[in-house]
Amino acid sequence: MSRTNWEVVIGLETHSQLNTTSKIFSGSPTAFGAEPNVQASAVDLALPGVLPVMNRAAVERAIRFGLAVGGEVAQRSVFARKNYFYPDLPKGYQISQYELPVVQGGTLTIRVGDGDKAYEKVVRLTRAHLEEDAGKSLHEDFHGMSGIDLNRAGTPLLEIVSEPDMSSSAEAVAYARALHALVRWVDICDGNMQEGSFRCDANVSVRRPGEPLGTRREIKNLNSFRFMQQAIDFEIQWQIEQIEDGHKIQQATVLFDPDTGETRAMRSKEDAHDYRYFPDPDLPPLVIAADWIERVRSEMPELPVALAARLQADCGLSPYDAAGLTASREMAQYYLDALAVAGAAQATQLPKLLANWVMGELAARLNREERDIAHSPVTPAQLSGLVTRIADGTISNNIAKKVFEALWSGEGGGNANAADAVIEAQGLKQVTDVSAIEPIIDEVLAANPKSVEEYRAGKDKAFNALVGQVMKASKGKASPAQVNELLKKKLQA
Amino acid sequence: MSDRTMDTVKQLSVRLASGEVSAVELAQDYLAKIQAANPALNAFVELNEAQTLIEARAADALRAAGQAGPLTGVPIAHKDIFCQTGWHARCGSKMLENFAAPYDAGLIERARAAGLVTLGRTNMDEFAMGSTNESSHYGVVHNPWQLDAVPGGSSGGSAAAVAAGIAPAASGTDTGGSIRQPAAFCGITGIKPTYGIVSRWGMIAYASSLDQGGPMAHTAEDCALLLNAFAGFDTRDATSLERAPEDYTRALDAPLAGLRIGVPKEFFGEGMSDDVRAAVEAALATFRTLGATTVEVSLPRSGYAVPAYYVIAPAEASSNLNRFDGVRYGYRAPEYRDLNDMYAKTRAQGFGEEVKRRILIGTYVLSHGYYDAYYLQAQRVRRLIADDYRAAFRDCDLILGPTTPTVAYGIGDKADDPLSMYLGDIYTTSVNLAGLPGMSIPCGFGAGGLPAGLPIGLQIVGNYFDEARMLGAAHRFQQATDWHLRTPPGKPT
Structure with missing residues (x-):
């Protein structure tokens, strides 16, 4: 090629x-x-x-x-x-x-x-x-x-x-x-x-680079982005082959056939x-x-480019995140609404965390069920409540996914505090009490002498396996960072 | 007045108001006259006694209820170009043989609101294209003054009906002279208002930027009364002008002292027959006797009006008539092979020769490569012609001259020579191109018809929105002369 x-x-x-x-x-x-x-x-x-x-x-x-x-x-x-x-x-x-x-x-x-x-x-x-x-x-x-x-x-x-x-x-x-x-x-x-x-x-x-514009063909009526990509790619390849085979491109109007993936005049x-x-x-x-x-101008909403710039400046979002959130007015609105609920209490990392959740978990879930963000079962206030609990260390990111699923299916009462209600009801609060975690660690170490030996022999992988075991034994409620710290102390003791 | 055939709208209005005659009696009286005279004239193409009497009875009921206006119960004939519920709108064409509109034209609505009673629908050149009424699919109209002479066109049926006394008044439309020229040929009074005064809604389009509806009657006073009914803003027509209503009768009795009449020297040149020249000059002398002054003015570009008109009007027509394609209504060829064949046969069979000629001219002048040389050039000429009038009106209040270069000619005389027919429009087309108001009033008789000769028309052109002044000058002239009261000899009965 x-x-x-x-x-x-x-x-x-x-x-x-x-x-x-x-x-x-x-x-x-x-x-x-x-x-x-x-x-x-x-x-x-x-x-x-x-x-x-x-x-x-x-x-x-x-x-x-x-x-x-x-x-x-x-x-x-x-x-x-x-x-x-x-x-x-x-x-x-x-x-x-x-x-x-x-x-x-x-x-x-x-x-x-x-x-x-x-x-x-x-x-x-x-x-x-x-x-x-x-x-x-x-x-x-x-x-x-x-x-x-x-x-x-x-x-x-x-x-x-x-x-x-x-x-x-x-x-x-x-x-x-x-x-x-x-x-x-x-x-x-x-x-x-x-x-x-x-x-x-x-x-x-x-x-060819440096040459005047080639003869164009017009692909009509592309009504999906996927077809557009396919049609243009096919058309480019076809034109190149025609010219390389010594033919001239004739100006024409063509249609894309999604069944064959080809364009035809x-x-x-x-x-x-x-x-x-x-x-x-x-x-x-x-x-x-x-x-x-001027009247129309005064009634215009803030445009996506301006909002993206504002999100970067005010919330410290990356250009990528800012562009992603402003890809649709509904998504941007969802994000802004969620951010507003978090209000003054927001931790510094919260805007970024919220952006990840809106474009990550939420967008994926909506996409999977072909739902519109404006009609998301998880409201901006609920997501804000959930992400706030990640930010303040109440739950881990993994547990948060569990809570999100519960919120999605309507658990937690449907109001703004739904995340807290789910965390409370299912007892998902992160355990940070050393006296509660230490016995679990001791049990895991006792049950896995081989891993302990391997770690001491210099295998880092073995350490991760042990962390996993502790997390599992705590039913995910332990803080991974804290488990790391405590486990290291025990193994070096 | 024992001879009611020459009753004016004004007289009928008085008789209706006094209770001397009812709208129903008047309608029956005129329908009887039409029955008697129409076979020889072919002025009417549709009569519907039941429909006429419904309207007449409604008019009488309004009067009984004390709600009559000055025109309530006055009969009128409508040109077959106006869409009107209860009637066909065939526009002189085989294409619309079976077409009846489910809506009223703006002019028709206003006529109804004024209480005017429809006598019937008058013959016309097909799609208003023609100066002789010979292009009608429904047969030629005969000039009441001499049955083998043309009545003019395209509002030939309206003009012949009024001249013959079988309708006291009629509506007409004027694109390049189609009210004024038949008024001149038939010895009646007709006015084409300033473009935008009368709604074009429901008026089947010939050339949209030139078409304008208006009244045709015996006198200027009648035209003023009818224009009061017809004129007015219509939101359904984007070229309709939003202006305060005015009373077009307000200047009828204004003295002519001080009136400055411009006489364009270009209107008295080659091609003008001696009888027309003499009659127009005599009319100018009458105006001077009445206190007006005459001054020579110049319309240097008026010689280009006919060529510009026969580019612009066919260009617009070629597009306006696209809709007559046999798909949704109107004529469709009985047999065809495929879609293109259906179009071709439908239009070949449904349109007459003159319409096809203008569609071809219009298609040509709009074609790629010819557009600039013809259409754009004609639009430039159009602006220059308007400039000429603007300059002339600095030196005068009204412009007077002949309506046509000759009196009516024989049926068939110019049938094979369209160019010569087009040249008969030399005094009228410039008025449409400039969008100015123009009228024609009878001012004498010329060679031709026996024994009195054929009527000659005096054209009065006013500045924009100066209809009241034009009608006033015409009325004073008609007070001093009796050309408008003459009746055709050997009146068909």
Whole structure:
């Protein structure tokens, strides 16, 4: 494989469905999953003589996005018609923005990779523009005919276009994840990828270092991060092989087939439509006054980048932890709520410990059961109570896992003191009384003469085995540090 | 007034108010006249006596309840371009042969609210594309002054119905002259208001940035009364202008002393027939007698209005008419191979020649590689034309000239020469391009029809929102002349 000799260039276009209650140009509801065509009004059906009227709520969300990425919110932007025929496009044109989009520029900082290999990258955004979604064509179950559902027609979308700043599938996925988190963070999109609320198209090309940009192919409609990674990796490999085999890449639109893991061409450049864009004469230019932008700015939540910086500065978290906790607004909120409960009593190591628990045990458990952190059975207050007991030495980390499981299944009464209740009820409090531990150690030493001998012969491993035996005999309640100390004393005596 | 065929809206309003006649009697009276005259004229394409009488009875009930306004019970004919519950909206096209809208156009709602009673739906050029009414799928309309002459278009059915006295008034729409030119050809009064005054909601779009609805009647006073009913802000039309309501009759009796009339020298050049020139000059002399002064003004770019119009209007039309695709409503070809074939056959069979010609022109001028040279250039010309008017209005209050270069011509005369038909729009299209209000009033008779000749129209163009002043000047002229009271010879009965 000669991949090291190639540079990969990736740009993403993301359709983010805005979470307005009504459509972008009509008053119809946008709720997902209704019976076909019951959410399509005369405007959505494009009956003769009907006209579009801009939904302010959609514009407001575009402004929020512009501010969130530090882009320029255009004081004047223009809606244009993109003309093409398709049965799920009722007007025969899509109202979009072409030459003058509502948001220009901006950046998104992404974190790629884990641990020591993790790095940050700033991806530039080209633009974000407002447009309407099309309906859906349903090709199954109609006896050879196609069904048209126009419920989705006219749903507001923000199409977010990045510069071709990504150079691997990992970066592309990191960008998509960061963008996904951000649109949910600023509450403009529910981010539901299964329902198509957040869909990505990836423009992929390869070149040898120093050469001009290669011809790109566009992978359409990537609606999961995993598929995105697979599709881009396949596409990169395919393009490299084509070129190395002496072929030229033809500009094309391709689809990813999750079953085969391959991309295949949908249409080539020759089939590309001439969309005949022109300004929509039914809609005056969208004028956004400065005071509107300022009002939206004043209502913006603290952005993830700012919060991550604050967590590093105030709580001493590492960049990795801070980035992890701010990966979603819900997780950040959970953490902040838990931290607030710990309050002034918090020990210095508590924020870090809490971060470990939120991103570790809690996240893993939620993930395993496919639950949302906002609906976690263990509340922020309960987790805070639990972690406080680790911090103050009442229980060990291992015992805490046991308590966590109990809390997860609703033990402890469900209130903020649930952790204490579980510790009390199950007698899990760490034993730190020397007079209680010494007899256990003596018993263990007496029962394991071989290990004692080995230790004295210089085998450190034997020591660990003895510690394990003591912990086991104490049913985990002994403090490992204290056992270490006492055991060493006894063996050296 | 024994001859009721020439009753004005104003007169009917008085008779209804006095109780001399009921709305039902009046409606029946007009329906009888329509039954008698329409076979020769083909001005109406849909009559529905039951529907008309429902509205008339409601009007009488309102009057009985003491809730009548000045127009309650007055009959009106509506152009077949306005969506109206209880009636078809076929727009002169085979494409919409079976279409009936489930909603009222803004203008229709306002007409209903004013108590106007619908007599029927009037014939028009297909999708308002034409200057002769020959492009209607429902047959040509005959000019009441001379049955083998065209009535003008596209509001030809409305103009012929009023001229023949089978409707006291009618609604029309004007994209490049479609109210004023047929008003001129049929010897009636019609006004196209400032763009944005009358709602376009439910008015089937031809060229959205130019289309404007307005009244057609015998007198300026009638037009003022009807404009009071039709005008007003509509939140469903984003190009509708939010302004305080005004009374368009307020300046009807204002003296003309001090009125400065601008006469554009470019409107008296080549192509203008002698009879039109003489009649317009005589009308200008009458205005001077009434106290107005005339001053020569210049609209140097007006020669580019027709070419700019025939780029912009077809461009918008080509997109507006995309929705007529056979998928959701309207005509669908009975047989087709696949989706593209369905589109092609449906549109080939459902649209007439003139509509197809304009769709092709519009598609061409918006195409990649031609857009800048045609569409953008035409938009630049449009701004220059508006600038010309702005400059001219510094020296005058109103601009007067001919509505058309010639009187009505024979049916079929220009059927094979669309360019020559387009050139008949030289005085009217610039007004739409600038968004200004324009009207046409009868000012004489020319060569052609026997024995009196065919009517000649005087065009009055006002500054933005200056309809009241235009209507006032027209009214004073009509007080001093009787061109608007002449009835067609050999009145069809």
